[in-house]
Structure formats: structure tokens, C-alpha cells
Amino acid sequence: MNTARPVTPPIAAWRDQLPTLIRVYGIVVTLVLLVAVVGVGNPAFLSGQNIFNMLSQWAPAGIMAVGMTFVILTGGFDLSVASGYSLCAIVAAYVGQSYPPWIAFSAAIIVGLLFGLVNGLLVAVVRINPFITTVGSGFVINGVALVMTKNAAFLVDNPDFGTLGAGRWHGVPYSGMLLILFLLVFGFILARTIYGEAVYSVGGNYEASRLSGIRVRAVVASTYVVLGGCIGLAGSIIASQLSSAQANLDPGIIFDVLTIVVVGGTSLSGGVGAMWRTAVGLGIIATISNGFVLLDISPYYQSIIKGTIIVAALALDGGLTRLVRAK
């Protein structure tokens, strides 16, 4: 039996491992610091009421971030999220006007899965660059939404419709519970199943995965379908919360979703990342936003601060990655 080659480096002292540790867990420290700052500045931040409100408020973006994690892990990208979000909300509201809520929400999710499938096929099979594909499909989806609504709002009278988005169980919002459920379930899928393993492999090296017999196109396309389903649910939640829906609901939500995933440390180039990171990223973004309100920071400064924290988190991540690689 062959043993290791003569030159085996001795175990690195913990001090040498520091850059790697920071790179891996730095964002957790950032989150803890932010929570501390805001919590001290305004103790209401840590109250159950506030936390539940945040969960409810961030459920749509958070659930979409779960799906987006899969897409980004395979090196992909989806800019059609905002349009899809509006369209699914519209479908939910439209169906919800005449049918029971669960049918409305199912319809929205199915629509989400469908345009996710279209995006997935275009990217994985036809091999169009994901940026361009999803910008294009985003326009089309937005167009469909406008045609359906003629740029008016769909209103839903049925009070049961609002249960999903605004309903609570002993104070805990259903939407928040769904968010946590999604994080846990999909996190498990990513970390502990063959599908998750395949996602990481394909994202890490598409060609090597293909040559090793992995169904690379199916894996890539499936991530867009997962995201589509998440968008469907997110659209249902927002429609439920507002009891209405219209086109161009929240064009900026794509930035929130992307920020959540990327600040968490999942790399845009694919193959590196995890669901817990998305969870931490969500925590950071939500804390910052909530912090602005609770600490009474002027809205004019919010953009600057938010942007700075995001750029700093990414720079730190990028810089440390290079440091670790250079050794």
C-alpha cells in the first residue's frame, strides 16, 4: 500500500486558518453584530411581535431567495423574477376572485413552475446565456401581466384569501412559517440528497460533471423550475397580504432576492454556497431594513448605508477567497 508522498505539510496553526474561517463564517459575525447594534439601539427589535412582522414582510423575498440559491449554485441567473412575481400574484388574485384560495394559490404556483420550465429549457437546452434569456422572458412575462390586467389592479373580496399572507397562528404568521419551512426543507435537499450533490457538481464544473455521466442539462433546467415554484408561492403570499395584485408590483424585488443570496456568501460563479448562507443573508438584509425604521434613520441615508454594507460584504468575500486561493 502506498503512503503519502514525502513532503507532507504540518497541520496549519489556527492562526493560519483564520482567513479561511473568516471567509466561511464572517457573515455570521456580521449578522450578530448588526442584530446587536439594532437591538441595543431599539430593544423593540428583539420583541416577538417585531420578529414575526419581519418574517411576514420578508416571506415572499425570502422564499424566492431559496429558489434563487439553486439557480446561482449552478452558475445561472434569473432576472425575470420581478415580472414572474407580479404575474403569479395576478394569477392568484384573478383565480381567487371566483375560486377558493387553495385553488388560486395552486394556480399561481403552477404558472410559476411553467415559466420556470421555459426559462430552464432556454438556458440549459438551447444554451442561451441566462442573463439575456431571463431579461427577455421577463419582458414577455411582464407583457402578459399587463395584457391580463390592462394595468389595473385585481381586487379580491373573499376574506379567506388573506389567510395565507396575513393570517397567524398564536401570533406566528403562516407566511413566516412557510419561509422557515422552505429554508429547512430545501436546505436539506441541497445538503443531503443526490440532487443537491449534483447541483454543486454541475455548478463547480459543468464539463467534468457531464463527462462523469451527470445529466447536466436536466440539473440546470430543474433549478429554474424550483425557482419558478418559489416565485409562484411568493406571488400567492403577496397577493394574499394585499388582497389584490397588479402588474409591476415590486420591480426592485429582484435586487433584494439577489442581495440576500449573494451577501450570504454564495458565489455568483457557481458551485460554492449553501442554504444556511441564504438564511443568514436574509437575516442581514432584514435587520438592516428594519433597523432603519426602528433607529429612525433618515430614508435618504438608507440607500447609501445599504449599498455600502452590501459592497463591503462582497469585497470581503472576494478578497478572502483570493487570499485563500493564493496559498
Added chain:
Amino acid sequence: MVQSPIGSKRVSESTLAIRVRNVSKSFPGVQALRKVSFVLETGEVHGLVGANGAGKSTFIRMLSGASTPDTGDIEVQGLPISFEDPRAQRDNGIAAIYQELTIIPEMSALSNVFLGEVPNRWFIVDRRGMEKRFRELAQWMGVNISPHVKANTLSVANQQMLEIMRAVHAEHDVIIMDEPTAPLGPFERSRLYDLIRRLKENNASIIFISHDLDEVLRLCDRVSVMRDGQLIETRRSAAWTKDTLVKSMLGDVQIVRGRKRERENVKPLLRVHNLSLPGKVTGISFELGEGDVLGIAGLVGAGRTEVLRSIAGLEPLADGRMTIDGQELPWPSSVRDAIRHGIALAPEDRKREGLVLSRSALCNLLLADIGSVSKGPVISAGARRAAAALLARKIGFNPDRLDSDALHLSGGNQQKLVIGKWLYRRPRILLLDEPTRGIDLGAKQEIFQTIRGLSDQGLGVILVSSDLEEVVEHADRVLVMARGKPIATLDSHEASVERILNLIFAVENRPLTAGVN
């Protein structure tokens, strides 16, 4: 400009091109260089050999100024060198040509030669001057490259020539070549050797790093051996033999020798008849028995890789008859098809096509069969680790290093992963494309030991290697190819490096200075 454009930028005169005194360098966790002292005489070709991890790369990074020593000093032509920034380093007069070429693929050959030192008049590029100089350099070096072609259309050998042109143009006294012949076939190697001799005649000093010990002994005036971060010994090459070099490099390592195989009881496993790939390969036929090792020999571009890729289902346009275990099959049209028939490929470019570098060795070992270590869709971490450890031991990979990122492993360990990942699937036929390229002697032997073990178990192995000695030593039969066609199939007792080369050159018959591909 004079015909031989090598001159010296530096004023001082000294018979010592480089003097290194007591240089040490450590990185977190590892002492890479230990008090290395070294001398390079002006006008000599100095070979540097050592196993991967011996410190050669770190040492030449010191010399080229890419890295700064912790202690010790380095002088070029009697003057100490500066480590400030790449521009200052350029004036040190040392050029390094690495295995990973620093070519910009999308730019022209012309632009690549003048990278960083574009001749200009008042910031406007002097195109005509560049072209004139390019042609001068090309003529002197004996290469035939058009200045305006995009660099990525050139062969690796010609891209290397561009890097050497860059060094020659900049009039560097010292040129360090790190494994320059690894991607080259025998033909391009002769061209390079000629060039090195010509550079030497013009008083350039060259440090030549290679794993090919015969080449080093033939080409170099003196040879130094490095091991464990130290310079062990320097002797004139006449005072070395291959065996003494190996001993000095490693201590003692078991060399795997070829075997004599009785051909009567060999059961046929794979028969390929008339394989063709339009534009690349025609009329390839051979038989592979259980436990056979079939070598495929030929120059770079002869079509060897294409043959393997076709068998592995990677070439949808491939056509031919394939019979496995006596049953004729349609030619595999996809990778998954081939895998189902028990065919496994270890690709030529292990980093790009064989491994997911961002993931651990463990994940890479299980890459080809993710589903097999799980009950249902969920993966059990314990079962994975056990399976990976088992595989690791089979291929001589240290199980303690399973959690290292594949990126940080040596070439030898990476190659073991590429081969090892298929073992889980129990392939019948293993296709190896340049498995020992860029790998040190010790790791090479381990890989051959693995191959020997697998063929003893009845696997059929097809081995493509540019190292003809390796092919002759380890293959039971050799298929010789040239220009996409088969020339001959030799049994191991009739196969020798000279015989194979003669067969190849009888067909190839190219003049020595042909550089265009």
C-alpha cells in the same frame, strides 16, 4: 538589428548569471525552501529536477521576482535583484516561461509577443515596427507563425514559441523554462532543443525544469536535484545517470516494470472495427482483451485523444462497429450510453474535464456515481466517507486528505481522483488520456501500480501517452497512429521507442522548421 538578437541589458559582467545565497521561504504551515544556494553560469543550460512539492516552483518564483524570499539574497550578473513590482522585475533580466502559459487567447500572436512592452511612438502603437521585429524574431527562432492569427488558434507548442519570442525580444539574460516539453510531441521537442542550443550560443543562460530525465541529461550542462525544499546536489550531467538522479530525487521508490503476458488465455472484451470520425480519424480497428493494456502512440494531433473520446461517447459523429463481450452494439452516442456499457474515460485535461476543483477530494471521488452511496434520494454522510476511504486506499490516495479541496492537491493526487472516481462504477474498459502528464516520478509509479492492479482484475485499459517509453514499458500491445490513421499494431516484444518513432516519421515526414498547424 543584428541577426541574433540576444544581448544583455545589464552593464555588469560576470561569469555568474545568477547567484542564490541561503534563500529560505515559508508559507503558513509549510517550509517551502530551506537555505537554498545555487549558481547559474553564463551560457549554461542548467537542469532542475525534483518531485512535485520539492520546491522547484517556489524557487523559480523567487528568481523571476514573483515571490520574495524570507531570508537570503539573489544576484543577477553580480547585481542584487529587485522585488518591488512586475515592471521592476522585468529589468532584472530574468524571464520565466511556465507550464500555464501567459498567453491572451483572444489577442493576436503579435500582441502576445509584445505584451506589456508595446513599441509605441508617443503612445500610439507602432504596428509596423512590431511586425518587423516579429518577423526578425520568428526567422531567428526558425518558427513559421503568422503575426495576425489569434493566439488561441495556435497549437500549444506555438503558443510556447510566442512566450519564448517575448523573452528573446526583451533581451533577458536568463530564461527559466518550467516543464516546457510536457505538452509537446517528439517533433516539437527537437525544435525546442535546437532553439535552446541557439540561445545558449548567444550567451543566454537557461534553467530547464522537466520530469523527463533523459531529456534533462541530454540537454543540460549541469543538473541540480531538489528535495523537500532543499537543493540536494549539483553535478555536471556527465556525472549523473538516470538511476542516480532518481535516487537523489526520492530516496527509494518502487519502480513499476512492464510484465510479460501470455496471450493465449486472454478473453476478448472489446473489439473496435473501422472507427472513423470525420476530419480526425479513419479506419481504426483493434481488439482489447480482459486485463489487456493497449497503448496508443502517435504525435500530438495524430488523433489519439479523438479515438478515446469516440469510444467514450463524446463524439456524436463517430462511426464504426463496436463489440463488447461478443455482442455487437450501436456506437455509443452519448456519455451516459458509454458509461452504461462499462466504458470510463479519464480525460486529457484533468482540471477542466475531470475534476470539480472547488469541491473536496471526497466529492470528486464519488462524482461518477453520486446515487450509489445513498438509500433513496438522501445521502448518508457516513456511508459516503466509508466508500470514499475504500476507494482512496485502492488508488494510493491518503484517506486523511479526503476533505482537501481538489484545487489544492498535487497533479498526481488529482489524477488519482480522476481515475478513482470511476472505480465505484466497476467499469469494464478504462480509457486513460495522458494520465501521467505533469506528474512526478513517485506519483507516476503509484498510478501505474493502480493500472496494473486493475488490469490484473480483468479490466481492459487503453492508454494514450506522449511518453513513448512509458507506453512501451507498460502496454501489452501498441497501436501506432499518424494523421488520424493506424500505421501498425506492435506486440510488446516488438515495440520499442525507435521502432515507433520510425513508423511515425515515415508517415509524417515533416521538415524541421514547419510551425504552422
